[in-house]
Amino acid sequence: MFMFNPDQVEVAISEAQSIPALLGKHMEQEGKNTKIFLMALANYIEKTSPLSKDEIFEKINLEDLQSTSDLSSQMQLLLVHMVKVGVEDGLVTKIYTTGDVARFFGVTVATVNNWLSLKRLTGVEKEARYKQARIPETATYTSATGDVMTIREAAEIYMTNKKRTSVRPLTPSQELQELLHEIIFFEKKYGGELKNTLAQKMEKLTPAEQRDLNEWKHLLQEVEDYRV
Incomplete structure (x- = not known):
């Protein structure tokens, strides 16, 4: 620079x-x-x-x-x-992981990945050498109602709320546990592992099932990335 x-x-x-x-x-x-x-x-x-x-x-x-x-x-x-x-001097853009952004919005990592797939998060590049997307604070999130917010704004709101409630950020181990809990939720909901349930369903999936399938796949991929 x-x-x-x-x-x-x-x-x-x-x-x-x-x-x-x-x-x-x-x-x-x-x-x-x-x-x-x-x-x-x-x-x-x-x-x-x-x-x-x-x-x-x-x-x-x-x-x-x-x-x-x-x-x-x-x-x-x-x-x-x-x-x-x-x-401009000192113009340094902070970079966040999908886990960081998930914490800012109070959602799962899989949800953030879905946002990326649906282009609800823009201004993000995912390079092959990174396990997770690198999300700059200048990236923007568009809600289902059309409201737009930068990741910087979401981070600031999160930090303000964190100071008020004294909530500690999740450690990598705790985040992995959160992902596993999400996977167990889907396994209980559909009565087995993904490969034996939604992934094998012959009938056309409902919109809700398709969303669950996508999120379930993302969760499994995130767990795999953590274990590599």
């Missing part, structure tokens, strides 16, 4: 302000294409900088761009915003 001194910050912002004017002729000829480019930049900001998107999105309006001057001013706002985020 590059570090910037105050003079370099000033230069970077100045360049962001100047570049749109230099592209004036191009924007005049390619106005429609430039608008599409600006929309892509706006999407990038929304996906990678969710905590600051409201601030910048209050200032820009990409729906009603008409003149080259409008295109230039909107591009300038986007570029300056991106530069300011890029040169």
Whole structure:
């Protein structure tokens, strides 16, 4: 990561302000294409900088761009915003595991994995070398009702409640026990192991059974990951 001194910050912002004017002729000829480019930049900001998107999105309006001057001013706002985020000191993003996020929301690890599969958690990358997804605090969770919350906000709420109730976080051993309890719940519900029950059912699964099947599989995978 590059570090910037105050003079370099000033230069970077100045360049962001100047570049749109230099592209004036191009924007005049390619106005429609430039608008599409600006929309892509706006999407990038929304996906990678969710905590600051409201601030910048209050200032820009990409729906009603008409003149080259409008295109230039909107591009300038986007570029300056991106530069300011890029040169900000101490901008370190915390990374959480699925277990961490499960604790923040008071759900199981399997539920968090389901959220990932259903794209209810966005801004997350799962790399092969990691047993669990690495979830940045800037990732966003969308509830079933459409409410959006960043993982940072969920962590802050969790920590505040933890201080009030003095609840200790689960140790890895305790978390493994929680996973096993969840698996036992499904085994009792369906009268046996997954491979001998839902996984073998010949009739079409009901929506509830399909959800249980998915969560049960995730639980078994999480236990397997803990034992590796």
